[in-house]
Amino acid sequence: MGAAITPILMPKWGLEMRQGTVTSWLVEEGADIAVGTPIVEVETDKISSVVESPDPGRLRRRLAQEGETLPVKALLGVMADADVPDAAIDAFVAAYVVPAAGADDESAAPAHAFVEVGGLRVRYARRGAEQGVPVLFLHGFGGDLDNWLFNIDVIGEFAPVIALDLPGHGQSTPRLPGAALADLAVFVERFLDAIEVPRAHVVGHSLGAAIAARLALDAPARVASLALLNGAGLGPEINAAYIEGFVGAASRRELKPVVEQLFANPELVSRQLLDDLLKYKRLDGVAELLAQLGAAQFGGGRQAEQPGRELARAGKPVLVVWGREDRIIPAEHAANAPPGATVHVFDGAGHMVMMEKAGDVNALLRRHIA
C-alpha cells in the first residue's frame, strides 16, 4: 500500500473548523476520476463546499455516510488504482487513526494573534510553511480573514501564509486609518513592519486587490507578486446597490438578499454566515465606518481609484482571477489587467471566486508564487 492509496479526508476550512457534515457524495464507488474532480460535498456551520480529488485514480471506498458529522481529518473515503487489492484497502482503513485535535502543532497553536499597528489592534493569522516568501491575503470591503477559509491552509502547505482583518473589519479595531487606498496601503506596510515581514506575495480580493495594487505602486520593494481576485481598481464600474445595501442592512432579512449577490450559487449563504456578518456590522462604529469607506471608494457606483490600470509600470508578476457571474464588479475588468498578466475567468463563480472555485484558485496561486 502506501503511495498507491490516497485517503480522502475531512478538510479543514478555516482556522476554527473542528468538524464537518458530509451532505452528499458526488462520485460513485468504482468510478475513475481526474485531479480536481469534486468528490464529496461537506457542510460546516459557516458554509458548504466540495472536497476535490488530489490525485487521479479510482474511488474505491465511500466510508462516510451522507448526513454524518465527522472531525477534521477523519477518513471520508479511499482512492486507489484499480490494481490495488481490496485487502490492502481494508487494511489501510482499519489502520487509519484520526489525529486528535490539538495533537499536532497546527491545531494546538492559537488560531489568531493580535498586533498593534499605528494605534489600532489588528487581528491576523500566520501559519504554514517556515521557509519562503510569505503570501499575504487582503480581504475586501466588509470582509475579514475568514474569507480565505478555503485557501490559507492549502497555500500554507508550501508557503508561509498571513491573513489579517483590515482596520475597521473583522475583529480589528473598528477605526480606519483613512479612506483612501494610499492610507490603507501604508497601513498594510506598517503591519508588515510590525510582524517583521520585508516582502510578500500579495493576494487581494475586491477592495483588497485595489489596496494590493496601490501597495505595489507605492512600495514596490515590499511586493514580490500580485494576485488580484475579482479585483477593485481595474475599472470604473461597481454595483452601487450592493455597497449601499451592505452598509444599510440592519437585520438578517435585509442582509440576506444583499449577500446572496456575492455568490453564483446563493445557497452558499448560510444562516451562520449572515449571523457572523450581523455581529460584525453591529459593533459600535462599524456602520459609520463602512458608510465612509464605501462613499470614498465606491460612491455613486464608480470606483474612485483604479491603481490596477497603472500596474504595467510596477513590473511585478500579476495573476488576475474572476468569477464570470460577478454581480459586484464586472468580470470584463479582467481585460484591463497589465500586459503579461495571467488572466483566468471562471464560469459558475461570482464575486467570491476564492470560495466558489477554491480548488482552481489554489492551484493558480500555487503556480503563480512558485
Added chain:
Amino acid sequence: MARKISMKQAINEALDQEMKRDPSVIVMGEDIVGGAGGDGERDAWGGVLGVTKGLYAKYGDRLMDTPLSESAYIGAAIGAASCGMRPVAELMFIDFMGVCFDQIFNQAAKFKYMFGGKAQTPVVIRAMVGAGFRAAAQHSQMLTPMFTHIPGLKVVCPSTPYDTKGLLIQAIRDNDPVIFCEHKNLYGFEGEVPEASYAIPFGEATVVREGKHASIVSYGLMVHRALDAAAALAKEGVECEVVDLRTLSPMDIDTVIESVEKTGRLICVDEASPRCSIAADVSAQVAQRAFKALKGPIEMVTPPHVPVPFSPPLEDLYIPSAAQVAAAVKRVMAGGRN
C-alpha cells in the same frame, strides 16, 4: 472571537461600557455598591450576586445604594429618566416588582402617551427571574408575561452572554422603559462575547438551531432545555428548529411564523405560569396567522399553575425539562393528544 465570559460578566461589561460612553447613565439599587459583608468602598460587594462589582471604583457616585424600598427608588429612577438621565435600576428579584406597579405600569409606561409624545422615559429596570435557585415562591417567578401585557414597556429576556451584552446596551440606549429579565441560573453560563460595544435591536428573534420537522419557540433558560431536547431528538431522526425570542415586547412573531410555515409544527416552551403566558400568546398569534401551515395541534410546555414549590424535588419537577419538551415534540409528530 475566542474570548468567553459569563452572562454575569456580560452584564457588568455592558454597564461599564455604557457608563463610560454616556455620563447620563447611572446605576441604582439595593446593595449594588457595598453592603452584604463588604467593608465599604474598598470592598464594594456589587449587588447580591456581585453583578455590579468593580463599577463603583470606576464611576463612584454614579452608582447609588438605595434604601430597601423598591417603590421609592424605582419611582426615583423613573423620575430621573423623565428628566434626562439614563438610570439602570436593579430590582434584585422581579417578584418584588409588585410594590412599584403604579410607578412602572401607570407612570413610566404611560408618560410618552399622556404627554403627547413629548416625554421620554429611558429607564432600564434589571431584575432576576426564574426558578431553580431554591429560593421558594416569592423569589422564583417568571413574571415576563405581566410586563409584556403592558403597552409602553419593552421586555427583554436573553439566553446567552452575547445577547445579554448587546440587548442590555440597546436597553440603555433605548428611549422607552425596558424591563430587563436576567435568569439567575444563567449568570454563570459562558459564551463568546466581543470586547467592543454593540447593540442588538429589539424585536429580532434568532434561530439557534435549524430543523425541518418542528419549531420549538422559547426564551431565557428554557432555550437551553429546548436545545437539549432538539439534540436528543436529532438522534432519533427528528430535526427541530429552535427559535429564541430574545425580546418579548416587541416580539418578532414573523420569524416564528416563517419557521412554522417551514416545519408545520409548533411547541412553545415557557417557564412562566401557563395561563396568559408568552407560550399562550405565541400560540394564539400562530393559530391566527399560520393556521393552514399547521400539521398538528400546538403544544405548550410550561410549569403547572401553582406557586414555585420550596421543596427541591418538587421545584425540579415544576420547571419544564428537556424530556418534557421532547415528549411534546413527539406528541405533535404523532398528530396530537387525541
